[in-house]
Amino acid sequence: MTNAQPVGFWSYTHRDDLLDGGRIARLSEQIANAFEIITGEPLEIFLDKKSLEWGDAWRMRLDSALTNTTFLIPIVTPKFLMSQECRREVITFVGHAASLGLGELLLPIHYVNVPQLAQEADERPADEVVELISKRQWVDWRELRLEDEDSPAYRKAVHELARRLAEIIDTAPPALPVELDPLNQVDEEPPGFIEVMAKMEEALPAWHETVQQFGEIIASIGEESNWAATEITASDARGGGFAGRMRVAEELAKRLAEPVEKVDALGAKYWAELAAIDPGVIGIIRRASEEDISAEDREAARTFFKEIKELMGVTTTTTTQLQEFSNSVEGAAQGSGRLRPQFRTIQAAVQKVIDSQTIINEWSRMVDDVDLGDGDQQ
Structure with a gap:
């Protein structure tokens, strides 16, 4: 696997997938298939976070500087936000992507209603991971997840999501390291x-x-x-x-x-x-x-x-x-x-x-x- 090959990291809780009859895992396969049909190029999606393959691929992408071919796709649910592991993945990925000026590589899928993300009235305090997600153009899957997987509406939505991934790869700017703002800087020279x-x-x-x-x-x-x-x-x-x-x-x-x-x-x-x-x-x-x-x-x-x-x-x-x-x-x-x-x-x-x-x-x-x-x- 090279950094030129499109790769997605599927961030979700296994419990959510189990409760939804395996539909979350199948959705990753459907998106990868649709991406390959649209672009002619394979999209590798890593699912099993407990495997060595996931961990090795995750660290390699982070440490070799993310490119515009690497995506984190969080499947956002209430249980996702309760998972410290899922929260860690979002926070870590956003930091690395931001360090290279690549903000569009986080592509959240709002799978089950999270009131704070939908900007609905809620008594609960603000959640910083929700705020990180809300700053991106998340995909609304709350109603689609109830559709039959073979229905035209569902198939079209999968196609649109795969097309969006392809567009991000085609249009994203090159990775450029982000510098810290200088402290009390008065000279025009950038800080060393x-x-x-x-x-x-x-x-x-x-x-x-x-x-x-x-x-x-x-x-x-x-x-x-x-x-x-x-x-x-x-x-x-x-x-x-x-x-x-x-x-x-x-x-x-x-x-x-x-x-x-x-x-x-x-x-x-x-x-x-x-x-x-x-x-x-x-x-x-x-x-x-x-x-x-x-x-x-x-x-x-x-x-x-x-x-x-x-x-x-x-x-x-x-x-x-x-x-x-x-x-x-x-x-x-x-x-x-x-x-x-x-x-x-x-x-x-x-x-x-x-x-x-x-x-x-x-x-x-x-x-x-x-x-x-x-x-x-x-």
């Missing part, structure tokens, strides 16, 4: 390798601080939740019943208002900063892997790579703790209508940190694959 990494080094302490703040706020939320549990136990012992529990829930909601607002803002800020800088960092790491960089740039890369690994070490521990906390409030989110919006906001903020970790993990993976010669970038 060292200047760009200096900007990143300046940002790293702020991310460390954000992660620390997250842990502190979540700890305060945990303390308030423990207070509520103690109060409920005492109320039950007094025979307070459900009325007593309601009073505790009302008080807890008031106590959580400020920390929940803070954690929501912090999560949004953390994700936005990392997502914005992601394409540039990928470009830096890719540039460092080239043989023609100067000794000065190589030394700067070693320092920067070490800081990325340190950042990963700090954030990995915190992210794991936040995931455990988010799981622990799942039951509480369902138990009280008064508290449900707040706990959903907490979970959404934690999810932003988890998704941000995907970005940092990908930087670390790429760093591990760069050979800078003498010296240790770890």
